[in-house]
Amino acid sequence: SQQGEEDPQALSIQEGENATMNCSYKTSINNLQWYRQNSGRGLVHLILIRSNEREKHSGRLRVTLDTSKKSSSLLITASRAADTASYFCATVPYNFNKFYFGSGTKLNVKP
Amino acid sequence: NAGVTQTPKFQVLKTGQSMTLQCAQDMNHEYMSWYRQDPGMGLRLIHYSVGAGITDQGEVPNGYNVSRSTTEDFPLRLLSAAPSQTSVYFCASSYSRTGGTEAFFGQGTRLTVV
Numbered sequence: 001s002q003q004g005e006e007d008p009q010a011l012s013i014q015e016g017e018n019a020t021m022n023c024s025y026k027t028s029i030n031n032l033q034w035y036r037q038n039s040g041r042g043l044v045h046l047i048l049i050r051s052n053e054r055e056k057h058s059g060r061l062r063v064t065l066d067t068s069k070k071s072s073s074l075l076i077t078a079s080r081a082a083d084t085a086s087y088f089c090a091t092v093p094y095n096f097n098k099f100y101f102g103s104g105t106k107l108n109v110k111p
Numbered sequence: 112n113a114g115v116t117q118t119p120k121f122q123v124l125k126t127g128q129s130m131t132l133q134c135a136q137d138m139n140h141e142y143m144s145w146y147r148q149d150p151g152m153g154l155r156l157i158h159y160s161v162g163a164g165i166t167d168q169g170e171v172p173n174g175y176n177v178s179r180s181t182t183e184d185f186p187l188r189l190l191s192a193a194p195s196q197t198s199v200y201f202c203a204s205s206y207s208r209t210g211g212t213e214a215f216f217g218q219g220t221r222l223t224v225v
Contacts, residue, residue, distance in 0.1 A: 042216035
């Protein structure tokens with residue numbers, strides 16, 4: 001499968017703590033994207049990192065990409081109860097115009 | 112700006128019935144796609160299109176048809192519904208046909224086949 005695989009499958013933390021989730025993939029990529037899905041809703045784009053980038057920030061989000069290890073991580077700092085959601089990585093290969101999604105990390109932030 | 116609109120939000124079908132899931136976007140995006148989401152399996156690509164008149168298969172195309180007659184609309188047809196097609200279906204669109212930009216998702220259609 002060319003899909004990204006997130007780890008862990010589920011994560012439960014207290015409000016104010018940091019949350020880290022990881023994504024591993026198998027093929028060369030054009031870019032990697034992270035999405036959030038609240039229960040019963042569609043996916044919302046969080047951040048896109050291109051294959052020639054190593055780190056990107058957006059507010060409380062920090063994404064890293066290591067193409068040699070074919071892995072990425074998403075860090076949410078100072079988490080809030082509103083961050084409770086499932087988080088998915090999507091990989092976009094160079095020679096295909098397709099998005100490949102993993103099965104997601106379910107994050108629960110306890111108030 | 113409505114973004115990506117899917118209809119209906121919920122649907123119950125009997126085995127063997129056919130139906131069309133509608134998807135429309137108002138962002139003039141070239142790339143549109145359909146996914147199904149099953150518990151523990153993430154999103155799997157059914158069909159996608161890089162422009163009007165151009166469609167191609169994804170990972171799980173069997174039992175589904177698509178067409179793209181306009182830039183705005185990308186309907187998904189279930190020809191003869193089966194219980195294995197019970198799932199949540201998402202339509203998504205993207206500006207770039209090469210996947211270089213973010214995807215915008217609809218709110219989903221929850222389909223149950225009995």
